[in-house]
Amino acid sequence: MCLFSSTELNKNPVEGFSAGLIDDNDIYRWEVLIIGPPDTLYEGGFFKAHLIFPREYPLRPPKMKFITDIWHPNIEKNGDVCISILHEPGDDKWGYEKASERWLPVHTVETILISVISMLADPNDESPANVDAAKEWREDYTNFKKKVARCVRRSQED
Numbered sequence: 001m002c003l004f005s006s007t008e009l010n011k012n013p014v015e016g017f018s019a020g021l022i023d024d025n026d027i028y029r030w031e032v033l034i035i036g037p038p039d040t041l042y043e044g045g046f047f048k049a050h051l052i053f054p055r056e057y058p059l060r061p062p063k064m065k066f067i068t069d070i071w072h073p074n075i076e077k078n079g080d081v082c083i084s085i086l087h088e089p090g091d092d093k094w095g096y097e098k099a100s101e102r103w104l105p106v107h108t109v110e111t112i113l114i115s116v117i118s119m120l121a122d123p124n125d126e127s128p129a130n131v132d133a134a135k136e137w138r139e140d141y142t143n144f145k146k147k148v149a150r151c152v153r154r155s156q157e158d
Contacts, residue, residue, distance in 0.1 A: 017113045019051070028053040030062075032113060036152060040121045041145055042070075045152035049081070049116075051109065061086045061103035064116065068155045071147040073123040073134035082129030085115050096127060 019032040030051040036042030047070055053062040064086060066079035074082050084101040091099050128134030136144040 016117050019109050019113065022050065028055070028057070030109065032109075034113065034117060034120070036155075037117050037121045041148040042120045042152060045070075045155040046158070047155055048158070049079070051112065058105035058107070059089075061088065061107070062112070064112065068151075068158060070151050070155075071130075071133050071144070072120065073125045073128040073130055073137050074119050075133075076129045077132075080129065081116060081119075082127075083115055083119050085112060 016037060017032055017034045019030055021027065022029045022031045030053070032049050032051060034047045034049060036045035036047065046068070048067040049064055050067060051062045051064050054060045064081040064083075066075055066081065070079070076082065084097050085103055085107055087097065087102045089099070089103045089105075092102065123134070123137060125134040125137050133144070133147075136147070
């Protein structure tokens with residue numbers, strides 16, 4: 001599969017998301033729609049995000065940013081996604097991640113989005129991008145669920 005092939009994704013769709021170019025003339029900018037995974041707090045939500053690929057792709061990872069408001073320990077308040085496979089390749093200078101968990105040129109739009117869907121279902125509150133969401137996840141789960149439910153409702157209105 002060509003790493004920049006939205007045609008391939010359309011021919012063989014993967015459950016849980018759809019993806020395509022924002023502009024047919026720019027293969028580096030993608031819009032994705034992630035459907036909240038079943039049996040999670042995000043179930044029923046429709047979350048738009050952008051994947052922006054660097055010119056050095058596939059040697060360097062894309063950046064992913066949710067456009068739809070979403071409350072999650074691994075998504076910054078501005079929508080930026082913090083997940084290991086989108087971190088620059090090589091060793092983690094803090095020793096938290098193994099090089100094999102970080103960006104590898106074999107990753108595709110499909111593997112990135114499957115990882116993000118998995119992250120929605122199972123947040124990593126040990127290394128949060130959104131400290132407030134992680135703290136709430138651990139200490140006030142009832143309020144965390146209310147905020148996520150509000151995000152899901154709003155995502156259905158867009």
